[in-house]
Every structure is written in C-alpha cells, then in structure tokens.
Amino acid sequence: MMTQVFRHPNQLRADFSQALSDMYRAEVPAYGTLIDIVGKINAQHEGIRSDGERHGAIRLGTAAELSLIRRVFAVLGLHPVDYYDLSVAGLPVHSTAFRPITEDGFNTSPFRMFTSLLRLDMLPDDLRKTAETALAARSIFSKAGHDLLLRAEANGGLSKADGAAFVREAVRIFAWRKQAHVDLPTYQSLLAEHPLIADIVSFQGPHMNHLTPRVADIDAAQKMMAAEGLDIKDTIEGPPRRNVPILLRQTAFKALSEPVEFATNSGWETTHHTARFGEIEQRGAALTPKGRALYDQCLAQKDFSGFPDTKEELKMRALAYFDRNGMTITYEDFLPVSAAGIFKSNLRETKTSHTQLGTGDQKAFEAAMGRPVLDMFDLYATSD
Numbered sequence: 001m002m003t004q005v006f007r008h009p010n011q012l013r014a015d016f017s018q019a020l021s022d023m024y025r026a027e028v029p030a031y032g033t034l035i036d037i038v039g040k041i042n043a044q045h046e047g048i049r050s051d052g053e054r055h056g057a058i059r060l061g062t063a064a065e066l067s068l069i070r071r072v073f074a075v076l077g078l079h080p081v082d083y084y085d086l087s088v089a090g091l092p093v094h095s096t097a098f099r100p101i102t103e104d105g106f107n108t109s110p111f112r113m114f115t116s117l118l119r120l121d122m123l124p125d126d127l128r129k130t131a132e133t134a135l136a137a138r139s140i141f142s143k144a145g146h147d148l149l150l151r152a153e154a155n156g157g158l159s160k161a162d163g164a165a166f167v168r169e170a171v172r173i174f175a176w177r178k179q180a181h182v183d184l185p186t187y188q189s190l191l192a193e194h195p196l197i198a199d200i201v202s203f204q205g206p207h208m209n210h211l212t213p214r215v216a217d218i219d220a221a222q223k224m225m226a227a228e229g230l231d232i233k234d235t236i237e238g239p240p241r242r243n244v245p246i247l248l249r250q251t252a253f254k255a256l257s258e259p260v261e262f263a264t265n266s267g268w269e270t271t272h273h274t275a276r277f278g279e280i281e282q283r284g285a286a287l288t289p290k291g292r293a294l295y296d297q298c299l300a301q302k303d304f305s306g307f308p309d310t311k312e313e314l315k316m317r318a319l320a321y322f323d324r325n326g327m328t329i330t331y332e333d334f335l336p337v338s339a340a341g342i343f344k345s346n347l348r349e350t351k352t353s354h355t356q357l358g359t360g361d362q363k364a365f366e367a368a369m370g371r372p373v374l375d376m377f378d379l380y381a382t383s384d
Helices: 009-027 029-042 063-075 103-108 125-136 143-155 160-173 184-193 195-201 218-227 289-301 311-316 336-345 362-369 376-382
Strands: 054-060 079-085 093-099 111-118 210-213 248-253 257-264 267-274 278-283
Touching: 009 029, 009 054, 009 103, 009 111, 009 160, 009 210, 029 210, 029 218, 029 278, 054 063, 054 093, 054 195, 063 079, 063 093, 063 111, 063 143, 063 160, 063 362, 079 362, 079 376, 093 362, 111 195, 125 184, 125 195, 143 160, 184 195, 184 257, 184 267, 195 267, 218 248, 218 278
Parallel strands: 054 111, 210 278
Antiparallel strands: 054 210, 079 093, 093 111, 248 278, 257 267
C-alpha cells in the first residue's frame, strides 16, 4: 500500500502567502508600488531572509470565525502567539498573531497574520444585537474549503492537488467584495459608533485589511513612498532609528476610499468605505522581558536615550536575545501601541465613539479560538 505524500505546511504557507500577495496587488495597485520600493531597498542590503517576507492583518466578527480561522491556519503551519489587548486604545478588538514557530518554518515562509476579533461586549446593547444578527447570517468559508479542511484534519495533511485547492479556497476568505452584507442604514449606524465595527460587520467576509512587506531600511522607504506620491503617515510607528534596530517599526500609506454597494428595494445604492491601506515594516532584535520593560519605560517617557544601542551592551545587560553565534534573534511579533496607532491613523474617525474602553480578556479570546496562545518570550528563549 502506497504511503500518502502530503505537501508540507511550510510549503502550503508559502503558496498561500504568494497567492494572497497576488490577490492583494490586483485589488490594491498601490501595494504593488510598495513591493517595488521594498525590492529596490532590499537589493542594497543583506540580512532579510526572504523577499517574500510579509504579514497580513484581518478582523473577525465572532468566536466561530476565530475558531475556523485558527483551524485553517493550522493546516498552513501558523500558530497563535501572544495576546494583544487593543481596547486600551479605544479599539473594540483583541488580537493574536498567527505565525511559524520554528527556524525552518521562518526560513521557508516567514509569513504572519495579525488577527483581531471584535469585542461585542464593548458595544452598546442595541448595536451589539444588530452586529450579532448580521454576523450570524454570514458564512466566510466555502463548502469546498470546509471539506478540504476536514480532510486535512482527519488525515494529518493534504496532497499536492488538495493543498493547492485548499490554498485557493483559503485565499478567497480574505478577498474584497464590494457588495455589502448589510443595508445602508445598518452600515451607517455601525459607522457612527466606530469605523472599525462597520468594517468588521458590514461585509461578506474578513477582507484583508493590509499586507505588509518587510524592508531593510524603513526610513528610506518612507522617503520613497512620499516621492511616489503616496498619502503616507507623518511618523513611523515603533522605536526610533538606531544603530542596532530593535522590535518592529512600521509605516503606511493611508486607507483607500472604495465604492461599496448596498442592496435596496429597487437595486443597489453606492457609497464609499475607508479601511484598506498599505504598510511596510522593518524588524529588529527581539528583547527579553527585562529589555521589553526598559523599552516600555522609555516609550512612556518618550525618551530612548537610556536604551543601549550596541550589541555588546544589549548582551551584557541581557536586554536582547542572542543565538550561539552572538547574533541577535529577530523579533517576529507585534507591538500593541504600534498596531493601535496604525489602525487609528487609517480609520479617519470624525467623532468620539460611544464604545466603552475595556480591559483585556485573554481567557475569553482563547476560549473563542479553541486553544491557548503561545508565549513569545518562551519561544525566543528556546530558539537558537
């Protein structure tokens, strides 16, 4: 009896990442401009493991959607790492980052998906019921995709042909669909409460919010983006420019205003929605808990002069992780303050939301997902 040959999750993830990039480039042409900028800058530098390195961001509406996406991503070798509470910034979501957790996984396909879940508990009662009703009426994954997912879970993998089909169906989850899932009055009521809520609830699925290539020099990228005429953020999120880069720096061109069609009794009515944008990231060294505490202190004081900027002192003071060859370990995760800053800069809020500030609820998030998140510091401490 022949042994079934499965396509490795790392390869499936690489296929998925490339297909997602192709789809997003077709949907958002300015993303292609970012790719071209990144290619020009990275050609002048060494140290980035893959020109295809990128992360995406999606926003889900229900616990059932989060559980489903966790299962889909498991087939692609993506694991939930850490919990991010964005409610402290007034955003009604909490999040995790699905990513590889091994060196081989990153070397093959260093793709990550920052995945947020709507905090329905933060919404006013009447609007929460409206959102729950709308979200309960949508299905984000095709029957063909579900069938392939069950096959992968039952058999422990997918053949090359089934894997290709699964990737196609998975990518379609995140496609842009200009016909809304709700009527215009519902959309307007959601928008009036918070643009993020409208973006999550009003559409047929969790379209890609942004797709972010990794660049070697984000300051140079910022200048090139401006030269290309992109409407960019005024500042770069994250740490200041340093001799030894740390953690994560991000910048973006601002969200597009896109036509959306809403069903009426007599046909379709068109208005415009603002949500999707383009982002570039630069990754530096991963910090230890001690280093992260110092970073957070410097961030709170808005003064990074007290944070060491040589590899020797970072290592001596145990502020960053190093491998056996004395090289810094790359930070593979995200920063809640930066994520909130990027989100808020692209929502273009025009009034104060009635949505209440919340506190984190990691247990509820994990229960919705169906498994606990992994701890980033544990992963860095055991990497080599």
